[in-house]
Amino acid sequence: MKKMRFLALLFVTQVGFSQIQTGENVAVTNTESGKVRGYIHKGIYTYKGIPYAEAKRFELPQKPKNWSGIRSSMEYGPVAPLPTPTTSVMDESEFVFNHDWGFTNEDCMRINVWTPGISDGKKRPVMFWIHGGGFTTGSSQELPSYDGENLAKKGDVVVVSINHRLNILGYLDLSAYGEKYKKSANLSVLDMKAALEWVKVNIENFGGDPNNVTIFGQSGGGAKVNTLMAMPSASGLFHKAVNQSGSFRTAMLDKETTQAIAAEVIKELSISPENIDEIQNVPFEKLSMAGNKALKTISDQQKKQGKPVIGFGLGWGPSIDGEVLPYQLFSNEAFELSKEIPLLLGTTKNEFTVFFGNVPPTSTYEQTYAAIKRTYGDKADAYVAAVKKAYPDIKKPSEMLDIDMMFRPGAVAQANGKSALGAANTYMYMFDWQSPIMDGKYKAVHCMEIPFVFDNIARCEEMTGGFPDAYALASKVSQAWINFAKNGDPNHKGLPKWPVYNAQNTATMHFDNTCTVKPQMDKDLFELLPK
Structure with missing residues (x-):
């Protein structure tokens, strides 16, 4: 029985x-x-x-x-x-990101x-x-x-x-070599379309x-x-x-540069322009190596010519081709194209700063200040004052060097430019919540908000810790994204009133165990960035 x-x-x-x-x-x-x-x-x-x-x-x-x-x-x-x-x-970061x-x-x-x-x-x-x-x-x-x-x-x-398609497969500009390659500079974007x-x-x-x-x-x-x-x-x-965390202000490459890179690639591969179709049969590893060499060659040439080259040099990405992408992304013309599209944007508090290793978490104020001095010179005191103004709840001196200034300025610039059009609404956020994993080492690292957006705390315990506060915040964040997708407004009863952003009120939702709306608090920090 x-x-x-x-x-x-x-x-x-x-x-x-x-x-x-x-x-x-x-x-x-x-x-x-x-x-x-x-x-x-x-x-x-x-x-x-x-x-x-x-x-x-x-x-x-x-x-x-x-x-x-x-x-x-x-x-x-x-x-x-x-x-x-x-x-x-x-090993460690791979465990966290999984x-x-x-x-x-x-x-x-x-x-x-x-x-x-x-x-x-x-x-x-x-x-x-x-x-x-x-x-x-x-x-x-x-x-x-x-x-x-x-x-x-x-x-x-x-x-x-x-x-x-990504990297060289999505962005090699072969437009000089025939009609079927006319839009090859932006194939990755055309795939998304x-x-x-x-x-x-x-x-x-x-x-x-x-x-x-x-x-x-x-x-x-x-x-x-x-x-x-x-x-x-x-x-x-x-x-x-x-x-x-995607408001990059770096200018897209122009046609002259992308075609120069392509010419260098086919030179590396010993392919003549009249036999350009041979490039379709080159093994990917060989093609990629030729692409990397070409990027460095053209980057070095531009440096010698006194042209500005950002970061480590040129890389693969979308470019202005006059047709698929006629305008720089942060231009007035580009903003005008999407002025009727409601926009929600923001960054995490720490982004990549947790990997910079500026100072150990146990550093004293004096040790932290010395590191600030090495970076900001005679602006060190101004930096300390600006950080304390923007983030008055900082608990450890070392946290003064954990504040992201790579992604957020671009997000604010985009929010200001988009909202100035007076068309569709713009909403701004900052993800402040600090992860407890690895003794709190990873803070609000780049990608930290994604498990909250997708309501995937259980799937991402290596990143979030999986404690009740993470689940509670994920419920609020995911509902905001859902509401925005439904009607263009992220507000819901689990959050304080989230105002539409403009350059005057600079209203920003701060996602944390207690969510709050604040005006832009880091304007003084922005003033210290290289112009």
Whole structure:
């Protein structure tokens, strides 16, 4: 009798309360190219690795070939090849970020979808995530925080993420060598546009509303959001935008420079212009090495000519080509293109400063001040005063050197420029919450807000610690992003009133265990930055 009761209970558990549903006829829906099959986990229909486009190397993305039958779409697809293969990692930080490097293939244009329903007649807001990694690395599966299940479930929204071409494959300007390469300088951006076009055509089959799409991304993904906002041909494919730690003010390269880089690449590969198609068959590793050498060569040439070269030199990324991207991202013309797009943007308090190793956490005030003096010279006292004004709750002297001044100035500049147009609303935030992991070493590091946005604290305990305060804050942050995606306003009852940002009120939501709205507190710090 006990055995029979056990089997009955097991049957009910497996059938009535199953966490995952799979099978030949489970989670089947249509796309323009053919049927796909996913799976259902905790009530969320999940699809991974669906082709949204395909392309020959350095050529425009095209619609994928149709397939017959039902395409299994239950695992992430290939990621873009890395410019330098990963052969070793830093143990501690790898534990914290918990990367999934995936497998690489140049045929990497894949889309993932999480949705609460596929045939219930609903048209849900679509949240279109663009991964970070600059313009050279990363993928839609790189971090566990990117998983869209919890966000889709909590908000009754459709979450989408993509892989696309990166590095030399996405940005080598071969436009001087033939019509089919005319737009090769910005293929990576055109891949993103192709993914948005896929959403427009197909997302209703996944319970989504093609007329309510929010693009959001972090770091390089935030910069890609800005790039799409400055892309005339992407107009109408999305309706709201969120930029997390991605307001890079570095000017995009011009056509003269990108074509010079390409000429150096084919020189390195011993390919003549009339035989340019040979570049399609060069092994990726050899191609990437030639690209790296070309970037350094042109960078060195520009330095000799007295031209400004930022950071370590030239790199791969979008460029002004006069057509796909006609304007610099922070120009008035670019802002004008997206003036009707509501924007939510911000940064984390510490970003990359935790990796700079300015001074140990146990440093005295005198030791910290000496480090400040080495950087700011006779402005050291002004720096200390500005930090104390901006962050009066600092507890340790060493924390005065942990304040991000790399990402935030660009975010403020973008917020000021966007809000000055007097069109769609702008909302500003700063993520202040300090992670307890590794004795508090990682603070509000770059990427720290992502598990909170996606409501993925449990998936990211290595980064967040997984304590109750993290869950409580994630509930508030994720709801703000959901509300913004639904109606362009992140306000909800769990937060204090979040005013629309403008350059006069500089209203900024500070996300912490206690969320508060403050005006810009770090203007004096900005004054100390190199002009």
